Amino acid sequence: MTPPNLYLWLIPLLPLAGAAINGFLGKRFSRQAVAAVALSFCGAAFLMTLWIAARFSSLPTIPHIERVAPWLRSGDFTVDFSFSLDQLSLILLLVVTGVGFLIHIYSVGYMWEEGGYYRFFSYLNLFMFFMLTLVLASNYLLMFIGWEGVGLASYLLIGFFFLRDSAAAAGKKAFIVNRIGDCGFLIALFLMIKQFGSMDFSHIFNAIAQSPQQFPVESSGVGLLTAIALLLMVGACGKSAQIPLYVWLPDAMEGPTPVSALIHAATMVTAGVYMVARSHVIFEHAPTALTVVAIIGTLTAIFAATIGMAQTDIKRVLAYSTVSQLGYMFLACGVGAFSMGIFHLMTHAFFKGLLFLAAGSVIHAVGGEQDMRKMGGLRKKIPWTFWTMSAGTFAIAGFWPLAGFFSKDAILFQAFTSPYGSWIYWAIGLFTAFLTSFYMFRQWFMTFFREYRGTQEHTHDEQSRTGVSTPHGHGRGGVHESPAVMLVPLAILAILSIIGGWIGSERFDKFLAPVFHPAPAVSAAAEEAVPATLPAEGVKKEGPSENVLAMVSVGVAAFGFLLAWFLYHQRPELPEQIAVAFGSLYQAVANKYWIDELYSWIFVKPLIAISGIVFWRGIDQGVIDATLDGSAATARELSDDVRHMQSGNVRSYAGWVAVGATAVIAYMVWVGTR
Amino acid sequence: MIPLSCYLVLSAILFACGVTGFLIKRNIITIFMSIELMLNGVNLSFVAFAAQWHNLSGQVFVFFVMVVAAAEAAVGLAIIIALFRTRETLNIDQVNLLKL
Numbered sequence: 001m002t003p004p005n006l007y008l009w010l011i012p013l014l015p016l017a018g019a020a021i022n023g024f025l026g027k028r029f030s031r032q033a034v035a036a037v038a039l040s041f042c043g044a045a046f047l048m049t050l051w052i053a054a055r056f057s058s059l060p061t062i063p064h065i066e067r068v069a070p071w072l073r074s075g076d077f078t079v080d081f082s083f084s085l086d087q088l089s090l091i092l093l094l095v096v097t098g099v100g101f102l103i104h105i106y107s108v109g110y111m112w113e114e115g116g117y118y119r120f121f122s123y124l125n126l127f128m129f130f131m132l133t134l135v136l137a138s139n140y141l142l143m144f145i146g147w148e149g150v151g152l153a154s155y156l157l158i159g160f161f162f163l164r165d166s167a168a169a170a171g172k173k174a175f176i177v178n179r180i181g182d183c184g185f186l187i188a189l190f191l192m193i194k195q196f197g198s199m200d201f202s203h204i205f206n207a208i209a210q211s212p213q214q215f216p217v218e219s220s221g222v223g224l225l226t227a228i229a230l231l232l233m234v235g236a237c238g239k240s241a242q243i244p245l246y247v248w249l250p251d252a253m254e255g256p257t258p259v260s261a262l263i264h265a266a267t268m269v270t271a272g273v274y275m276v277a278r279s280h281v282i283f284e285h286a287p288t289a290l291t292v293v294a295i296i297g298t299l300t301a302i303f304a305a306t307i308g309m310a311q312t313d314i315k316r317v318l319a320y321s322t323v324s325q326l327g328y329m330f331l332a333c334g335v336g337a338f339s340m341g342i343f344h345l346m347t348h349a350f351f352k353g354l355l356f357l358a359a360g361s362v363i364h365a366v367g368g369e370q371d372m373r374k375m376g377g378l379r380k381k382i383p384w385t386f387w388t389m390s391a392g393t394f395a396i397a398g399f400w401p402l403a404g405f406f407s408k409d410a411i412l413f414q415a416f417t418s419p420y421g422s423w424i425y426w427a428i429g430l431f432t433a434f435l436t437s438f439y440m441f442r443q444w445f446m447t448f449f450r451e452y453r454g455t456q457e458h459t460h461d462e463q464s465r466t467g468v469s470t471p472h473g474h475g476r477g478g479v480h481e482s483p484a485v486m487l488v489p490l491a492i493l494a495i496l497s498i499i500g501g502w503i504g505s506e507r508f509d510k511f512l513a514p515v516f517h518p519a520p521a522v523s524a525a526a527e528e529a530v531p532a533t534l535p536a537e538g539v540k541k542e543g544p545s546e547n548v549l550a551m552v553s554v555g556v557a558a559f560g561f562l563l564a565w566f567l568y569h570q571r572p573e574l575p576e577q578i579a580v581a582f583g584s585l586y587q588a589v590a591n592k593y594w595i596d597e598l599y600s601w602i603f604v605k606p607l608i609a610i611s612g613i614v615f616w617r618g619i620d621q622g623v624i625d626a627t628l629d630g631s632a633a634t635a636r637e638l639s640d641d642v643r644h645m646q647s648g649n650v651r652s653y654a655g656w657v658a659v660g661a662t663a664v665i666a667y668m669v670w671v672g673t674r
Numbered sequence: 675m676i677p678l679s680c681y682l683v684l685s686a687i688l689f690a691c692g693v694t695g696f697l698i699k700r701n702i703i704t705i706f707m708s709i710e711l712m713l714n715g716v717n718l719s720f721v722a723f724a725a726q727w728h729n730l731s732g733q734v735f736v737f738f739v740m741v742v743a744a745a746e747a748a749v750g751l752a753i754i755i756a757l758f759r760t761r762e763t764l765n766i767d768q769v770n771l772l773k774l
Contacts, residue, residue, distance in 0.1 A: 648770030650705075654696050 015128035026118025038121035084138030127153035181238015188231035221288035229289030240272025257360030294334025301327030305435035337414035354493035358389035406501030437560025681722035688715030
């Protein structure tokens with residue numbers, strides 16, 4: 001039975017068409033028309049994904065590969081435009097198109113009063129195109145195209161308010177930091193081409209799985225697969241904002257809030273997790289790389305969570321929270337629980353997308369203010385936003401039975417019990433869960449409880465002072481609830497945040513099993529070849545039961561809630577005193593450990609200095625310019641002398657002709673008589 | 675039989691006269707005549723060689739030179755007339771508007 005044609009290529013191409021229409025013609029469209037175009041193409045991609053999901057179980061072969069066109073042909077090495085569909089990419093497709101579509105709807109309301117409406121939706125659709133390409137690609141090179149493309153879309157959207165210097169700088173920062181990661185990714189691709197002569201996922205993974213002699217599990221920590229895995233991780237660190245390349249993500253909050261929700265929380269930043277999970281075969285053969293992934297994930301999780309505790313900008317809290325949650329996903333991948341990483345990716349997309357959109361709704365309500373110290377008491381004034389954001393907050397804090405509980409709990413359980421795991425990961429993860437709960441409820445209490453600390457006139461002052469550059473200048477005055485077009489996506493995401501985890505980690509794992517646990521015959525062969533270097537799959541270490549761990553993590557979340565309630569609701573003067581008491585420690589956290597300053601001193605300033613002195617003044621001005629200018633000056637001086645021969649006097653010309661002729665004749669005579 | 679060298683010496687003298695006249699004279703008409711003198715000096719050496727070696731190519735070449743000289747004279751004189759009409763001079767040293 002031949003596999004049916006699912007027209008996979010249409011899914012990415014639909015948003016591209018929307019981006020092209022809005023990008024080229026949108027300037028003349030009305031806002032309604034722009035929104036209609038963007039929504040219909042994005043929604044079409046979503047419907048298409050649903051159609052494919054409905055037919056998924058009847059597919060004869062998984063992964064289902066559709067080859068659209070040849071791309072590169074060079075000797076034996078070929079790369080095609082081909083798309084593949086398996087359980088992993090199906091989940092990512094549903095998340096990207098579903099959450100993406102909701103955020104498109106939300107943006108219609110949120111961006112209504114901003115300039116460049118068509119530009120925004122064109123970029124947003126462009127992002128969808130590249131993200132879907134990334135997810136559907138069946139080879140690393142096509143994935144890389146999507147990978148770079150989402151970086152481009154991210155750059156364009158972070159710098160959407162490009163009149164603000166800070167936005168333009170944040171866009172550049174994101175782009176440049178991502179380049180560092182992409183450099184690692186690219187080198188990994190070259191190594192794969194050299195080793196496997198192909199870029200296809202299936203080809204590479206089969207080659208590794210089927211020849212254990214050639215590709216043993218590199219438990220010594222040295223080897224080609226370890227190198228490839230580590231380089232892939234460098235790429236993932238850049239895209240998914242992990243230590244040491246996380247610095248761009250908090251600054252990316254300069255972009256409009258729906259962008260933060262879509263790109264910098266729900267989808268693009270999880271591309272690194274997807275890539276690591278997709279490459280799980282390589283990582284499983286490189287235990288050292290897995291350990292590195294787990295350590296980076298754990299460190300990032302706790303590191304970003306501590307920073308998040310002291311932020312006062314509502315979006316920056318969420319940004320550090322995103323970095324921290326991405327750390328969880330990498331922790332899951334690092335302990336070999338790839339499906340749990342993807343599970344958390346999915347639930348995180350729901351609740352973090354929701355939190356960002358709700359934060360956007362709050363910002364919208366208070367007229368562009370993002371400082372939580374100037375909010376407060378908004379619970380009654382914007383009840384819809386309050387209730388939906390509460391759902392997101394409880395979900396991310398990990399309260400049963402919301403989505404975050406299931407995925408985070410599964411990760412912590414795996415971190416403890418998996419063959420690659422360790423109680424250290426679990427302990428740090430648990431502490432991070434406490435911090436997460438604390439800073440999220442801190443935000444929740446600061447925003448919605450006690451009395452309103454801003455002033456009604458505040459919005460107008462803000463606007464008249466900063467003029468058009470206000471990030472979100474709604475000048476209506478007074479706190480107001482957002483329109484329905486923004487609340488409906490909030491409500492849907494809130495429901496998803498509540499029920500999204502009910503599928504349960506085990507069923508989720510089972511669904512993804514064909515991707516992550518290959519056919520028994522192959523894995524058995526692989527295990528025979530490498531006896532006893534690692535505990536066999538499926539044999540769990542002795543450890544506490546999942547229920548105990550789950551109760552511990554809920555208890556920790558409750559403790560975070562209580563602490564936040566005590567500090568920010570009951571005794572709001574206490575945090576100040578604590579901050580003073582801890583002095584330097586608080587300063588370090590509030591200033592993000594001076595990491596930006598550190599990078600600036602170590603990398604940016606020396607680079608600028610070297611570029612200025614050596615490359616600019618030294619090589620460019622000293623060598624290149626000097627050579628060209630020198631030759632031009634020489635030619636000018638020479639011709640200045642020569643041009644005086646052209647006096648305008650016909651007889652002097654004739655004289656030169658005679659002299660020349662004489663010289664030629666003399667030469668010929670000399671040659672002839674020699 | 676007059677030896678070839680006599681013709682060649684005469685040819686050289688004629689050519690040298692032409693060159694000298696071209697270089698020292700200021701009147702365009704005179705310069706023009708000097709050019710003709712040079713051409714005919716060369717023509718003389720052509721026919722001298724042709725007679726010496728019994729080769730008609732030289733003779734034929736002289737006809738070509740004459741034709742070209744005639745054409746050149748027609749064009750040149752026309753230019754000179756046009757020039758005189760605008761500048762009212764035939765002094766070559768005053769016709770230097772195109773110099774740098």
